[in-house]
Amino acid sequence: MLRYGGDYNPEQWPPEVWEEDVALMRRAGVNLVSVGVFSWARLEPREGTFTFGWLDDVLDLLHRGGVEVALATPTASPPPWFSLAYPDALPVTATGTRLLHGSRDTYCVSAPAYRAACRRIAGALADRYAGHPALAMWHVHNEYGTVCHCDHVAAAFRVWLRARYGDLDALNDAWTTAFWSQHYSDWAQVFPPRATQYLPNPTHVLDFRRFSSDELLAAYVEQRDLLRAASPGVPVTTNYVLGGWVPVDHARWAREVDVVAIDHYPADAGPGAEEETAFAADLARGWAGGGSWLLMESAPNLIYTGGRMHAKEPGRMARHSLAHIARGSAGAMFFQWRAPRGGAEMYHSAMVPHAGPESRVFAESAELGAVLGRLGEVAAGGVSAEVAILWDAASWWASQGRGLPSDDLDYAAALATVHGALWRAGVVCDFAAPDADLSAYRLVLAPSLYIVSARVTAALASYVDDGGTLAVWYFSGIVDEALRVWPGGHPGALRDVLGVQVEEFLPLAPGETVGLSTGERGEAWSERVHLAGAGAEVSYAGGRLDGLPAITRHRYGRGATWYVSTRLPRDALGHLLGRIVSAAGAGPTVSPAPGTERLATERLATERLATERLELVRRRDGAASWLFVINHADVAQEVPARGVDLVGGAPVDGTLWLPAGGYAVIREAGPVAL
């Protein structure tokens, strides 16, 4: 069964609406709702006094209606009474402003009073609802990510640092405190990175973000353990919020959740939304170790972009939902079920919009629910890939710092650019941690993997030595996990495996480009690269670097490595990735014509796709397989397939024709071309 539903906030409505809600949920095929995410004030109106009656009624009603519940702990938004009782548990900014309630997330995760209050409300919910027949899942908190700089946090940070470094000598060494006379001679001198006079210490900033992730995780684990103890077997999770500001290492957290759950809201209303969707889904699957995960929130009818709410085009809600499911999601959940009358997010979209159920959005919701009802069998299937992109939260965070060679070193964009090029070529890829077992992949890509530890250096070398192909982009392997430059020329951690030495960085200004021997041009970044074993595949042409290597290739052990020293624009990147993928023996999900390998190269290289914006992903379960075909284009397209389309129920015998915006899920028969 695939999960279908969304956040449900009955506390915003009188009971008569609840009855209508459940009737509409049945009409829409909803089978799971998240309840109680922001119900703390309603559940515990005064400290220690609980009012569960209304929630009993809601859960009973949902159960009678056949809707299961992901029951939330409401700890993301403490009620106003909590602020007054424990002002020291309110968060403090880096400039010392103590925030007040009036929004959500006004808590300090290190404040003892907050943690105690969380345990109390989570425990009370566990006690009361552990055995409720509607309970399908625990949904702890909401979008963990609040950072605080207060003295509670300072104390907790010190404890974390002691555990990481043991003593101050090790900390001083790791943080390079000899620079600018910042040597710590007592633990009491260490604080969160509060407002200071000039550039902060980058390792201090990075460690504080690592600490914040672990501290929030500890708060999650406390709740999880209470819930698990009360209801063994009921999965516990929390919904990840994605974004450059989020101080959470989601890969690390994945070890502590029973199912990885993400909220996903693309930021681009144009074609980029589909690439963002695939990116987020592949990332979630990577965090889930390749297994199933759950899209916990998405928007039925909204892409917030450039200061406005873009209404999704007809059918786009379904296509996005299916794209997530194709890439491993156990369902499609939305924020939110019913649009609220007021409050800070009253115009956030909903399955039941302000206009009510007689609306395009509700009709599409019901249609999607019906489709998902016919796709239950795919839930067992997994997704496999031959290509992996390395993802490292610490490298992302560190690349957001000040004092770097260029403000254009955008880690997320670097990864999205590479991923997008593969998406457009139909090559499904995983995301993997740098220290993961990569042996199953034919090709591993490392765009801007700034931090590479000695351990990762060894692991990557071993992967290549055993026959793998590794492609590395500039500004990878520059520093160790404490942000200390690997000496001797860049990229210090990877020089040997790449067979190159980078003498100096030459960042480019906006609009400035550098010529390449291919006739293409690099942008944003260039480098003085020396060959140390590798061969030049592409050279710089013209300017200061004329004739020097720009893109290199190196044989290492039984494998191969590539190094890309400049940023390639879209077409050139597609071209290069076509060569790399092809040389590594990998390819797209489906070959529309004989000669897969050649085709992959061509498609990546030219972007003159026979299959434009046609998303093809396969889920497999043993011998069974399901091919998701989603036509995001404005034109009808064909794709070779064989089996039964579970969406429409029709057999497909060799060729599947899809109208503009159409989609199909083929239960495949017979041998399947990779």
Added chain:
Amino acid sequence: MLRYGGDYNPEQWPPEVWEEDVALMRRAGVNLVSVGVFSWARLEPREGTFTFGWLDDVLDLLHRGGVEVALATPTASPPPWFSLAYPDALPVTATGTRLLHGSRDTYCVSAPAYRAACRRIAGALADRYAGHPALAMWHVHNEYGTVCHCDHVAAAFRVWLRARYGDLDALNDAWTTAFWSQHYSDWAQVFPPRATQYLPNPTHVLDFRRFSSDELLAAYVEQRDLLRAASPGVPVTTNYVLGGWVPVDHARWAREVDVVAIDHYPADAGPGAEEETAFAADLARGWAGGGSWLLMESAPNLIYTGGRMHAKEPGRMARHSLAHIARGSAGAMFFQWRAPRGGAEMYHSAMVPHAGPESRVFAESAELGAVLGRLGEVAAGGVSAEVAILWDAASWWASQGRGLPSDDLDYAAALATVHGALWRAGVVCDFAAPDADLSAYRLVLAPSLYIVSARVTAALASYVDDGGTLAVWYFSGIVDEALRVWPGGHPGALRDVLGVQVEEFLPLAPGETVGLSTGERGEAWSERVHLAGAGAEVSYAGGRLDGLPAITRHRYGRGATWYVSTRLPRDALGHLLGRIVSAAGAGPTVSPAPGTERLATERLATERLATERLELVRRRDGAASWLFVINHADVAQEVPARGVDLVGGAPVDGTLWLPAGGYAVIREAGPVAL
């Protein structure tokens, strides 16, 4: 008599300059000056010690010179000694910074010490000068608008909220605190909207602004009552400052002032300055209930725009002044009389500039003074209009919030755009409150009237039912006075009277447009509109909304309504307003040729005006009338008129010829075409 003069700050100069000042005032025809606006430190150098002698001298001197005085209370700028005596009376920002003196307006209006100090100084001034022969008016404070977030304010805010809502249940309901667990269980939990973690509650923010307006008004009323008691019959006022940041509901305040007074500084140095001038003047007249009001401040030689001080072109000071008077001002006052040698606004322009009286600016001031001296009779005349635009401070404030469907929902721009189109067509219009008696108007326009209460819904329906015409633009009638969405499809409050239902908003990105069946294009906003009685006048053409209604017209009772679901660019808006005005039977002040109604349509539609940038407004007093004709264009123009030009003294017999930049005020004879 028309008032003429400006802010006079004798405390900045030695007494010998005072003598020169009065002599120059006589030369310039000045008959009223505002004195003492920033004199607190000079009048009360130590707490409770008053030094009135210098002010006695100044008032006596002015009186002897024939110049009357609008005597100010100096409470807008407490002296430094006040900060040290009452630090708790300094204002606090939302992030908790307590501001210090060193500028002006450093007070918390809710601080008991500040209010007491205001009463003391105002009372002392009242005692001393109530009977002074120079006293013509009391000018309380200056540009009320300072907001504070301190605990004094928190306490006052709670009192205000109790009065508005009675109990916390009603507040929780109005604020939709069920969203994000913000339920208040004790009044002590309610604060001003201080810095918080994420989006604030929009109703909380709006109510705080309403409260701030009322709290500042209470401070004004305290002073007014003291002054009234001491000098019955002497009018009391305060000068309004205009701007999106101002937390003052000027319409509400108008009930408490004896004469509405505004300060007006256009922000556009180009032709927009004249449209801004008319907009502000019509607004002031609207606040004054259609009666006389006073331009209390304007700049002799300055339009501050884009980070620089644009010097007004020769003659523009006079044209702006006359435009205000044409639209009901009782005179023209300036900030300021004499340019100061130092201080924060030393380059603000003045009637006596740094260069002294031998200057273009002083010469123009004297010329304007002479002209106004010949126009005294117009002071009795009022301005009447057939068209009203609805103005609602709360809708403006709410449209500035976060979390709205688009950042482009600019209330002030929406009104200015409609007003400007009418201005260019020569159609004089009023501004009216949504709950005002509208029965006198042929046409009522509602651009982006976001908030519509049930009472206003009924009033507008009744107005149309009785034969009026109502034109409504998108994003009107969406929410009630507590910002709760009217359910069932937009615009919930006006669906019935408009005969449409809006299913969803489709905001457009910058540069994105939507086609219309007229061949024109909408921008910034579009909607999925369903007809529910109305007929489509214009449809969308192309794109997602192809063929659906864009502009509709509906018969309702004896009247008619229009609904405009997209933003029209300048020409298209002129075209549409031409149709609407014409259909409602309204028209411009003067018809340059036979066939007024047709002409209005044409002029609005085509903007190929025979009378380009020629401002025509009539003031009437019973059978008498005065036609103001102001040629803002660079070319000479003609206009039909009959009577005597009070500016030049010449008779006008059928045709008035005006040079570029010229102006005339015709005491009209004979029957006047509307």
Added chain:
Amino acid sequence: MLRYGGDYNPEQWPPEVWEEDVALMRRAGVNLVSVGVFSWARLEPREGTFTFGWLDDVLDLLHRGGVEVALATPTASPPPWFSLAYPDALPVTATGTRLLHGSRDTYCVSAPAYRAACRRIAGALADRYAGHPALAMWHVHNEYGTVCHCDHVAAAFRVWLRARYGDLDALNDAWTTAFWSQHYSDWAQVFPPRATQYLPNPTHVLDFRRFSSDELLAAYVEQRDLLRAASPGVPVTTNYVLGGWVPVDHARWAREVDVVAIDHYPADAGPGAEEETAFAADLARGWAGGGSWLLMESAPNLIYTGGRMHAKEPGRMARHSLAHIARGSAGAMFFQWRAPRGGAEMYHSAMVPHAGPESRVFAESAELGAVLGRLGEVAAGGVSAEVAILWDAASWWASQGRGLPSDDLDYAAALATVHGALWRAGVVCDFAAPDADLSAYRLVLAPSLYIVSARVTAALASYVDDGGTLAVWYFSGIVDEALRVWPGGHPGALRDVLGVQVEEFLPLAPGETVGLSTGERGEAWSERVHLAGAGAEVSYAGGRLDGLPAITRHRYGRGATWYVSTRLPRDALGHLLGRIVSAAGAGPTVSPAPGTERLATERLATERLATERLELVRRRDGAASWLFVINHADVAQEVPARGVDLVGGAPVDGTLWLPAGGYAVIREAGPVAL
């Protein structure tokens, strides 16, 4: 001997690296390093406990290697222990945030504890190292410039103000506190300019900046006196940081340092970097009273611009270094010797980069060291000029204020524009204080000298009366030293000497221009100018000012003055300066062809330079002279010269040919054309 080296931070490296460092220094020809700039935490790990052993070793090692030391006091960056011991000595922002350690410069210069700690560490260093044979210079602190707004500062500010003004009456008068009721009746009411409600008082802001400069200077002097007492004869200095934010009057400070030392980092990676270099060098020479000074920091391989680190082109490091030396620097020093592994500035460039000594940068460093080793004799030479530009820190600071007629009044840009035009024409100029003895100059230029006191008025008039030429640009002489407008029309202080009166300012918007009778166009600014003795050289053409004077010339006594009332674009400014320089009898360093005067005019006027981007500067010592010739262009160029090129050792007999990027230093023989 010329100084060559840079900042050396041995505390960041283990002793084995020190050995390599000294060996590499020898290889590079380094003869001076700044040691200990950020060593406080290492030197005084606990309050009062000193650990000098490592520094003994470093100095001994350097001495043995033949490298001298500019020994720093480390007071720019107190260690973390200091913050905890003296939290009241941390700096406070204008909004009240107390900053914390974690960067550098976290101190309040007025805090007694900070000052005491500075004296203690400086005294201890003086005691220990006064007699060390490696000691060549004391380097106090680093880049003084930290501002604080705390109560310690408030107290010190009051003391400073009492000394400046004597009593509050004088302060109130100077600050024009009559404006906005800001009269101070007690010293306790005076504070640093903390956050306030609206525009601050400009004189308050300016005086606080003057105070900050003096307060920082007092802190410097305390250390200097200790060091001088311990080691008479060893020069003491501090390195100036340049920039619009710096609250230091470097001209005033120059009286207290034994050698003026600046840090210079250009902000433009394009050709502007060379103009910036010359500008900074001439400024430093001006502060040094025309004598020798020292480039204490520059970047071997970095221009930070637009958010990225531009790597310097090959050879550019040497050309910039020589340009500084040509203009009077006693050497070329860099930040820094060896690139650190971590910390906030790990990517700042270094003579020994991350790639190590086998690198372009180190090779160029060694080459430069060798060249400088051959140029030792030039150290005795001085630079003289016929043209001076007036430089006034207070005018700069005041022009950064709010409330001015235009945000485009950029003082630094105004000076750089004039200086750059002279640079491109080969005219070497000095910078001089407005109250300096100017009698040696043929021409004095005053771009945007906003503040002119009565004393300066008299001095400038006397200079012209005695035969000098003075050229003044708009927005000069507007106010006195307290920012009070000189009355009677602008520029009040200079009307008489210029023979003009400016009635009003007419700032222009971006993109807006005003026609001139030359066919050129002015931008950013224009004025209504009346002749009062002067003659119009150029008039406005078209628009409001049509026919009125734009540029005037006036005979005054035995001299002449020019007034320029608009901003001229590059070519027009070159043209005008050509006329002015020529008329004053001044000219470029070298005339490439007969007819120097004519040439200067032509080159300035047309910018069709025979010698494009060819920098020519002469240092002289009695009869000896050295001509620096630096070809910044991409093409080879010739220049007339005679003597011996100290760089290459070859004789030059009439014509020097330089390749693109080449440079020479000619020990001149025979009579030298000016």
